[in-house]
Amino acid sequence: PSAHDADALKQYVADELERSRRRSLDLTTGTLDDGELLAQHSRLMSPLVWDLAHIGNYEEQWLLREAAGGAALRPELDDVYDAFEHPRATRPTLPLLKPGEAGDYIGQVRRRVLDALDALTLDPGRELLDAGFVFGMVLQHEHQHDETMLATHQLRRGDPVFPATDDLPAPAALVRSAEVRVPAGPFTMGTSTDSWSLDNERPAHQVDVASYAIDTVPVSNAAYRAFVEAGGYDDERLWSPAGWRWRCESGKRAPAFWFREGGTWLRRRFARVEPLPDDEPVQHVCWFEADAYARWAGRRLPTEAEWEKAASWDPATGTKTRYPWGEDDPTEEHANLGQSRYHPVASGSFPAGASPSGALQMIGDVWEWTGSDFTGYPGFRSFPYREYSEVFFDQGYKVLRGGCWATDPLACRTTFRNWDHPIRRQIFSGFRTARGV
């Protein structure tokens, strides 16, 4: 948050709570009927109404009870909306609040939170409240679930509810070379000072990185299609052993939502079928597919450290920035973020968003798979609860970086870490490749 004094910080929090809630409602009760909100569109996802009430229950637990010390409103809901108690596939069988009830519930939580906010002191005396941290955590949580709800929308069939096209400009960059080089040397990974950073981004620590080259832009649909058409899915040598098992068991031969009709590649996007746009970054690939493509290209996925160094480090000055372009909050000139469109834009867009190393679109467009497993940084301390990050460490999750077109700017920065199973591809995931030099 850019706010400095206490009242301005509270006003910023209140405005952002309002903005995220409008987004959540637009994705649910504002768009779909009760039947669609209660339906399970895919076993990989929750019914949308589960996400909606879960957002409010998380807010009740962290803002109303923990931060404000208020009385519990609906403690009997804690179990139903506990993500660890109930895997997504089983959530339709739970006694879920109906859409109207869920809307009423989250609205009641919100009114009590706003009343309590006035009396709170957002100061360093309480770590949870210092610089409004817990509000930042809850806001990021709501936006993360909104992105998850967009993945559910992508899996849903039925009448389209999002616009088919948009006319937002995406300035094109002059891409001088396919890759950029990053010289060897230490850089600062993670952060100890970003007040709304989450526990897994902390603490800042020095990492020595050997020299490498990384793709200037994310791998495009056309580039990925060349891999598909070259028989990449039938060549075991290109796949890791686990990746080949996934390929054989799943029978997949292309990214999710791609299909061929005659000689033409099409894709399904939010309940519409359209020609596959050549120059958009590929999305809906799993880690195994990204890893196999990279091997086919004679390259590999970047490590998490390589990704962050290329995105945030200026070797000339030895400084690290929150965004590739510096410290300024993202605008439409910098990146495709915040669901202003419902798709990534052409690889090679946003010259104003370039990093010091010259890489483009490190932030926004598609989440980028890295070669790294999700684990804690040296000196990691779980805060404020183990289930946010720590229980996922060293469990075979792979790290994704950079956010995508659906990620809100409030939930995106060069230190932000996302993670998922290497088989997952309903998320808005793409990648770029790298090599040692």
Ligand code: AVJ
């Ligand atoms: C950080 C996106 C992996 O959605 O599982 C949501 C975020 N944590 N509720 C997820 C999260 C608790 C998390 N990811």
Ligand code: FE
């Ligand atoms: Fe959650």
